[in-house]
Amino acid sequence: MSLPSRHALVPFVSVDHMMRLVLHIGIERMMVELADAIEADFRRWPEIDKTPRVASHSDIGVIELMPTSDGQQYGFKYVNGHPSNTRRGLQTVTAFGVLADVATGYPVLVSEMTILTALRTAASSAMAAKWLAPRGSRVMAMIGNGAQAEFQALAFKAVCGIEEVRPYDIDPAATRKCAANLAGRGLRVVPCATAEEAILGAQIVTTCTADKQYATILTDNMVGGGVHINAVGGDCPGKTELAPAILHRAGIFVEYPPQTRIEGEIQQLDPDHPVTELWQVIAGTAPGRLDAGQVTLFDSVGFAIEDFSALRYLHARLAGTGLWLDLDMIADPDDPRDLFGMICRAETAATAA
Amino acid sequence: MSLPSRHALVPFVSVDHMMRLVLHIGIERMMVELADAIEADFRRWPEIDKTPRVASHSDIGVIELMPTSDGQQYGFKYVNGHPSNTRRGLQTVTAFGVLADVATGYPVLVSEMTILTALRTAASSAMAAKWLAPRGSRVMAMIGNGAQAEFQALAFKAVCGIEEVRPYDIDPAATRKCAANLAGRGLRVVPCATAEEAILGAQIVTTCTADKQYATILTDNMVGGGVHINAVGGDCPGKTELAPAILHRAGIFVEYPPQTRIEGEIQQLDPDHPVTELWQVIAGTAPGRLDAGQVTLFDSVGFAIEDFSALRYLHARLAGTGLWLDLDMIADPDDPRDLFGMICRAETAATAA
Incomplete structure (x- = not known):
């Protein structure tokens, strides 16, 4: 059969390709570049579609499509x-994504996004902390040592200059895994046996636990002044990590209020509790941290625009790496009206071969 | 690097695979099987999600996601x-699709759907005509001879017993293409120079033109009694093919009224003009054709459930054919919490190799 045309081929980045790309670029450099790409899109936030995600719920889970466009x-x-x-033995969250050209509607990239989502989540957190955390933050508590923990630690090292990470998890095996994975990467890693121990001396507290219920990972008396809280794990209805009293005394920064009020920590608050959109801080239209003593909170739930930034970064970054496979995904007959004829010619070619 | 696990691999059906599958099964047999699969889902219509499609419009086109679940x-x-x-030189419409397991959220199939959509559209039309067209219909006018024309002709031959097809297009080259592609396939093909000539003696009139404006492919005086109209081309806001007078004297059957009232021929009518949902005819809860003299109209716009039927049919039909490629699309570390460690081990493996 004849080879598909150029337009018929869509580059596909597999899990293996993505791992190799991370190793090729270097994870810290990739975090910095991703944080820059995401920040650039936050700066032009009003230009990008904010379509609500489309969720299909079942008794035991949810499947969502998160589209956007600029x-x-x-x-x-x-x-x-x-x-x-x-x-x-399966992943709680898996993902893949597609980038397409608005002018033609043709897909231009298909990619695994389980790893890419882990990278963009950590890069978004670190980018937010760059704007919100106290100046000179060097120590981060890392509460919850699951799949996201090491990505967070390295993003904060690369983007914010964090030097010490203090991991804690209710399961000590998770903390051991996290500490072992971070060994030799230029961070001082201090495994902790309690959350209280983890936050000792920390200017930044990242919470990223898998608890499905309303949980209180941080109680009010654990959080002193001059701390930035990066709350990653409260990311769906019914799932929160912080005591409401913390929220009441924190400056709260969110990605997109309509989504965060349903999915984030602030689902515990009145629907009109004041929050600041992070993009406004970056665009210079709203203040960030008010003073060194303030408690700031990035109530992160993950938004489609961050995935869009990550897909476009990936697409641009692939050039020259060879780290993709061309998929023959778009039927592209020589005469667009002759789709059937393309099948007929495939028959002729198969018979002749 | 180690091989991905079974769950990490998602079968991908390329355009080439799809063409070979059509040839392997035989296009007429595939039309009959697809029509059966779609009919079975229409029969259990209330059990299947009817989420509205999610459209992203630009000045020159639209990109849509059409999700559903049972x-x-x-x-x-x-x-x-x-x-x-x-x-x-590109396709007006291209498509691909994904099937996933609701219990785990893991994708189980990725497929080209430009060809599959052409197949399911024709199979849906023929399935509807099986229920609605006059008994003993043997002649079909085929007005509009673009990419969908041959699929329609062969679906109606296979599913409804059509023996003669009368193609007409405002562009004679399209009619010649259609007639040439259909030669030797057991249909009497009578190319026509006008729409009036095409409908001579036809019990079924299929309209499938690409006109983007409100057009009148069929005027009122062209349509006599005892005809079934299969209107495929009126499928988006502002795009219709039939004179309103025809609609006023026809029994109108639709896939999903909320979508058809916006996209179909009936966008020309009052929003409360009576229509019958095709699934109710199949489930036996609404009458189909009332008598031999009635004009029936299947106002087809294409619905997500038809794609869902086609994807599930494809998934079941692939077994044993080898007509797919396994994509390493889902990151699936041995320990689900150790996504980062999977990347580290890839590094070790790459260094050792």
Whole structure:
């Protein structure tokens, strides 16, 4: 059969390609570049579509499509959330994504996004902390040592200059895994046996636990002044990590209020509790941290625009690496009206071969 | 690097695979099987999600995601519509789709859907005509001889017993292409120079033109009694093919009224004009054709459930054919919490190799 045309081929980045790309670029450099790409899109936030995600719920999980566009490119992420998957040895969250050209509607990239989402989540957190954390922050408590923990630690090292990470998890095996993975990467890693111990001396507290219920990972008396809280784990209805009293005395920064009020820590607050949109801080239209003593909170739930930034960064970064496979995904007959004839010619070619 | 686990691999059906599958099964047999699969889902219509499609519009086209689920499986189609693509030698409409397991959220199939959509559209039309067209219909007028024409002709031959097809297009080259592609396939093909000539003696009239404006492919005086109209081309806001007077004297059957009232021929009618949902005819809860003299109209716009039927049919039909490629799309570390460690081990493996 004849080879598909150029337009018929869509580059696909597999999990293996993505791992190699991370190693090729270097994870810290990739975190810095991703944080820059995400920051650039936050700066032009009003230009980018903020379509609500489309969720399909079942008794045991959810499958979501998260589309967005800036008028030039279109992207979406497919992502599932199935807490019971871990028991089957499967990932709770897996994802893949697609980037397309708005002018033609043709896809231009298909990529795994489980790893890419882990990278963009950590890069977004670190980018937010760059704007919100106290100046000179060097120590981060890392509460919850699951799949996201090492990515967070390295993003904060690369983007914010964090030198010491203090991991804690209710499961000591998770802390051991996290500490072992971070060994030899230029961070002082101090495994901790309690959350109280982890936050000792920390200017930044990252919470990223998998608790599905309203949980209190941080109680009010644990959080002193001059701390930045990066709350990553409260990311769906019914799942929060912080005591409401902390929220009441913190300056709260969010990605997109309509989504965060449903999914984030602030689902515990009145729907009109004041919050600041992070993009406004970056664009210079709203203040960030008010003073050194303030408690700031980035109530992160993950937004489609961060995935869109990551997909466009990936697409631009692939050039010259060879780290993709061309998929023959778009039927592209010589005469666009002759789709059927393309099949007929495939028959002729197969018979002749 | 170590091989990905079974769950990490998602079968991908390329355009080439799809063409070979059509040839392997035989296009007429595939039309019959697809029509059966779609009919079975229409029969259990209330059990299947009817989420509205999610559209991203630009000045020159649209990109849509069409998700649905039956609680066991989840599917979505990505489809674009860019009328100006033809001038660039690109397809107006291209599509791909994904099927996933609701229990785990893991994708189980990725497929091209440009060809599969052409197949399911024709199979849906023929399935509807099986229920609605006059008994003993043997002649079909085929008005509009673009990419969908041959699929329609062969679906109606296979599913409804059509023996003669009368193609007409405002561009005679399209009619010649259609007639040439259909030669030797057991249909009597009578190319026609006008729409009036095409409908001579036809019990079924299929309209499938690419006109983007409100057009009148069929005027009132062209349509006599006892005809079934299969209107495929009126499929988006502002795009219709039939004179309103025809609609006023026809029994109108639709896939999903909320979508058809916006996209179909009936966008020309009052929003409360009576229509019958096709699934109710199949489930036996609404009458189909009332008598031999009635004009029936299937106002087809294409619905997500038809794509879902087609994806599930494809998934079941692939077994044993080898007509797919396994994509390493889902990051699946041995320990679900150790995504970062998977990247580290890839580094070790790459260094050792």
